[in-house]
Each structure stands twice: as C-alpha cells, then as structure tokens.
Amino acid sequence: MAEDFHDFFAENSQWVDQNGQPAPQPTDQQQSTGTVPPPPAPPKSRKDMRRRRRRAKRSGLTKILLVVAALALVAVCIWTTISLVKSGKGLFSTQDTSSSVVNDYAGPGEGSVEFTVSEGESATEIAQKLVEADIVKTAGAFTQAVANAGAPNLYPGTFQLQTKMKASDVVTILSDNTKAGGYLQVKAGERVSDVIANAASLSGIAEADFKAVIDAGGDGILPAEANGKFEGWFEPGSYNVKGQTSAKDVLKTMVDKRVAKLDSLGVPTGAERERLLIIASIAEAEVNRAEYYGKVSRVILNRLDKGMTLGMDTTVAYGLGIKASQLTNAQLNDASNPYNTRLIKGLTPTPISNPGDNAIQAAMNPESGDWLFFVTTNLSTGETKFTTGSEADQKAQFEQYVQEYKTANPGAN
Template sequence: MPDDFREFFEERTQWTDTDDDDSAPRQGLADNTDAEDEAPLSRRQLRKSQEQRRNRRIIRIVAIVVIVAMVIGLFVFGYTRLKSWRDARERAQQALTADYPGPGTGKVEFTVESGEGPAEIGEKLVKADVVKSQAAFTSAVAANNSTLYPGTYELKKHMACADVITILSDQSKATGFLQVKAGERVSQVIANAAQLSGISVDDFNAVINGGGAGILPEEAGGKFEGWFEPGTYNVKNRGSASDIIKEMVDKRIEKLDSLGAPTGADRQKMLIMASIAESEVNSDEYYGKVVRVILNRLAQNMPLGMDSTVAYGLGTTADKLTDTMLADASNPYNTRVNAGLPPTPISNPGESAIKAAMNPPDGDWLYFVTVNLTTGETKFAATEDEFWKLRDEYKSTNSNAY
C-alpha cells in the first residue's frame, strides 16, 4: 500500500518553486497549453522512459552479439570447409605421388577373393608390399574404370599401380578359381578342380566314389551328381579334395533351402527333372515346359525318351549316340526303353531350371522338338501327329529333335 499511495500522491501533486517572484504565474495556473508543453515529467514517466532506454540498449547489445556470433560462425565454417578441401587435395596429390615406379622385383602370389572391392584389394596389396599406397591404387582403379576379377595372380614387389591393375583386370591371367557352370557334370567339375588346385584327380574321385558320408544329404543316395552349386570357388589353397567338394555341396544345400525347395526324396526328384531340363534346352523360357512334359509322361507311364539321359549313362554326348546305344536297356539312364526317372540327376542344374522344376506351368504337352539348333527355338506338342509335324519342321531347318 505505501507504494500505491506514493504513486497516487505523485500523480496528483504539482511542484512549484517558492523562490520565484510572486508576480510570476504559478505552474498549473498559467495558460493551459503552455503549461502542458513545459510541465516536467512525473517520476513514473521518468522511470518508464529510463526503462525504455535501458531496453533499447539491451536490444542493441543482443543484436550486436548475434551479428558477431554469426560472423564468427561463418568464418569458422568457411575455414573448416577450406581446410577440408585443402586436406583432400593434399591426400589426392599424395595418392598420385605415392606409387612405386615399377616394374618390381621378386615374385608374389596374390589372391583376389570373390566380392572384394578395390579398397580391400588395395589394402592387401600394400600389406604384400606390391603397391606403395592403397589410395594410389584405388584412385588408379577409379580413373581407369577398371574391373578386378577374382583369382590368384603372379605379381612382384614394388610394382606401379597401373601395372598391377592391368594384370588383375585380365581374367586370362587368373588362376586358382574354379567356375562351376549350370549344366556341367560332376566329372567335368572335378577335372577342372584338380587342374586348378593341384590336387590329384584320384583324390577327387576317391571322395566322389566314397558315398559322400559327412558331405551329402541322405536323399542324394551317396551320388554327387546334381549336388554342386554353380558359382566361383577358390580352390588354389584348399587343403584337400574333400574340402573343395564339401564347399560346393554346402552351397547347393544353402541355395535349395533359400529357394524353399522340397526336402527329402522330393528334393532329389526335383533335381533330376531340373537337370534333364537344363540338358535338353538352353533357355529359361523352356525349362518349365520340359518339366511339365516329364510329369505328363510319368503320369501316363510313358518312357521319357530323353537322349540326354541315355548319353549321360554312357559318359558321352547326345550327338554321339548310335541306334545300338539308344536300344541298350542295360543302361539305367536309358529313358527311351526304361520307364520312370533316371537314378540320379544328369548334371548340376542352375537356379532357373530348379525354379522351373519347383513350379512348372500347366499344359498337356507330351513332346517337344528343338526346331532351330542355332537359336534354340523349341516347340511343344500334345499329340503324336503334332510331334511329327515339328519333326518335319526340324528337318527343314537341319536342327536336332528330341
């Protein structure tokens, strides 16, 4: 209350100077307009005025601080960016200069693994003392848009990056990596594996003919055909034939599981059909239809009549079959005279053929003929009359029919 009372009193009290002449008009009694213009500010007004001036000073100070902070921030940002740019430029310059002149000395056996990129390869090259700088190597790879291939290569110590890239980007210089292709037979795969690994082919055959204990699944029945997954395998430094074979089988099982393939005896049956389709035609377009022909013939207890199976049982190729071979019922793979599926797959089918065997299209086809051997064009028929027409078309284009 005292403060309120003081303010009330100050607002209503006018002050006069008692020393002035009595004849002078007193403040508050003179002309109203002059009095209002010349009247002194009240204390409350003075306080408000002072507070406003103080606020304006604070605002100016804050504005100055903000501007200064922004200037400092921009300076720091610019300096940081400039420094980063200069550092990057220096690193790039170092990468260009951190290189051996070549051609190098001695001998280094160097392996590029599947899936390794330039940075990983460059790091390994530095550790092997082949190149001087990982940065120089990766920069050279990028500058030349080079593709580096897996394999084992013969290099030297202290080589120029450009010379190393020339070798690593030439597949003909790569050794030690086995390429398992879709449609290859086990015999072809182990022959290549023995040559590339330096392990005797007899060691491979001992595993293949040994029943596959600890390697093959039970449904394979001890037979490896169809159980090698196509792909690239580093066989150069593997310890044994068993290790190499097991890796290919493990990859096959892993792939089948990932595709949701049937298990047990149904898995083996699916692989047999996929391998026949892989051997009979050369296009994803036809794999499923060939499988449907097989299923339709099985349903009608018809022999499959596939020359590819006959040839497999004799260890030869379809183009070398004779009439005697085609009539030989002692060949368990002779599906011309023996009903049902052959005992095992006849090759290592690829993923496309496997998918087709898992989900073949609907159809009533019982026959198919490759009417154009050059293009691989294959036509399918539901009746024997249609089949003979396709055979005539084949003869007119000098292609094989099956």
C-alpha cells in the same frame, strides 16, 4: 598588391574541420548568393590543434594500410590463379587432382609375384594387400582405378602380377577371370566327373582321392536324400582349392554350399528335393537358354503324366559318360543303360549335372502348357520350338521341327 594577396589566399586556402579533415568548400552558387557557410570553428588551443593533427595523420595512415592490404590480397589471388592454370588443377580442370592418381607407379612393373584374391574381398581390402606386396604404390591409386574402370568384378583366384605396376593395369588383370588360377570354377550344368578333374588339377590332390570319397557314398558329406550320389549336389561358384590337402574337405564345401542355396530358394527337402534336382538337371542339359527351362520342365511332367518315356538324348549320353553329339544308334537302343530315357520310363536314377538357380526355380515353378516335344532348331542361336495341340498334331509338328533342325544344321545328327 593587397587584392592579389587576397585572391591568392582565397584560391589556395582550405578549411578543415575540428578533426583536421578537409571541410566542404563553398560552391560558386553559395558565393554568388552570399550564403557561404561560416568556416569551421578554430581550435580552442594549440594542444587541441596538435591533437587534431595527430588524429588526421592516424586516419591517413589507416587508409594507406587498407589500400596496401587490398593490393596484396589482389596480388595473392592473381598468383594463385596463374599457378593453378599452369599446373592444370583449376576449378574447371578435368584432371584428377587426388593423391591416389599422383601416387601411382608408372609401370609396367618388375619381376613376377603371385597374388591371391579371396572370395568376398572388397576392392579396399584387395588394395591394402596390393600395397603390402608393393604391387601398387597406394591403396587410393587402386581404388580410383577400379572406379575409373566402372567398378568391374574382381575375381577370386591367384594371379601372376609384378611389383611396381600401374594400378589400372592391375585392375585389368584382376577383372579377367581367365587369368585367375587356384580357384575351382564350378559351372551350372557341369558333371561331377568334370568338377573333380579340375579340382585335382588345381589343388594338387590326386584325382583318385576324390573318386575314393565319391565311391564311398559321401558319408558325413551328403544329405540322406542324395542316396549316396554326388551328382547334382555341387553348388556352382568359385572355390579356393589351391594348397588344400583333403579331397573330402573340398567336396564337403561344395555340398554344404549347395544345401544352403537350396534352403534359401525354398526347395522342399527329402525325396522331393532330389526329384526337383533331377528335373532341373535335365532341363539345363537339354537347352542352353534359361527362357526355355520352364517349358522343358513342363514337357518332362506332361510326358510322365501320360506314361511316356522322356526320350532325352542327354540322359542317355550321361549314362555312358559322353556327349549327346557322340551317341550312336546302338547306344540309343541299349536298354542296359539305366539313364536311357528313350527306352526306360520315369526319371533318371540321379541328376545328370549340377543345375544352376534358374533351372532349379523353373523345375519348382514350371510353365503351363500341353507341350510334349521340343527341338532346338538352331544350334548357333539356341532357338527351340515346342509342339502343341493333340498328340497326333504334336507328333507331326515334331517331325517338321526335326527337318528344320537338319536344314539349319547340315551335317548334324
């Protein structure tokens, strides 16, 4: 009985250290070799024993709280991950989670509203105006749509829109210049007559008012070297003319921008500036590819140097107010037309259009060559061939290119 009790006690008893924590138990080897370490020192008193028990309880409670906190953290992480996956907004989601996308109208829109984009306005400024007009829901929706579309040009002008539109639909309209109204578009190579006709239509100002200012010589508008003539002195670009009431103000704005551009390009002032505008305007009218402007400018200079007439049909047509394709043989042989460079030597009295930057720069820096003639042999592609060599050789080449032109363009003059 005593042995059984001793065995039970040996199997079920456990040493504890002074902190109340389980002490290491003797190993089998320690027991077999008789090297069992002595048991922990007993508590000095019952008070010490109670202190040790309280300390052990606190230690156990701390461990339980740590385990509970860790489990709670894991649960929160799992719940968050599931929520993100369900909403499609996880770290690897391709959806845009910005509020600009969320806060967008579904479209297609309601009613009709006019919206004006002013020259030089940024996408951010346009976005704010769109929000104020309740065309888009948020500025962020619009700027994000602009970015998604590859940051296209947003053209100045007055557009027909609706309220409560989807931002991407608004971007599509504002980036289409054919839908812009109220803004006068002056194109490189346009004549003054075409510009003022468009300006009158868009502004509501009578075309007669524009003609009156032009016929009066543009006093207070044109620089002295223009000699009272507006042709060549309108800067290509966009102009907000809707609602304006003064033809003089519209014309002055275009001339002022032209002068500023010529200054920025380093074009000499005085008579040389007018001369370069004339050469540039002819080059712009004769070919439709900028790569040829420098060569045409050189042809003009070479023919002037040799005392030859320029022989440009575009100048003849300008003097008659028609297109070169409308010319008749009688008109080509009419010496009363001061712009008939087939018969009259020298440059034309004025430019024959409003040339663009490329043509102006080409007139300032013409290419080097002995070319005297050129022919646009293919009207579809704009391919133009230039003659070279002796004057006799160039005349022969010219006739060859004329035949190529007639073959490639049957029915053309």
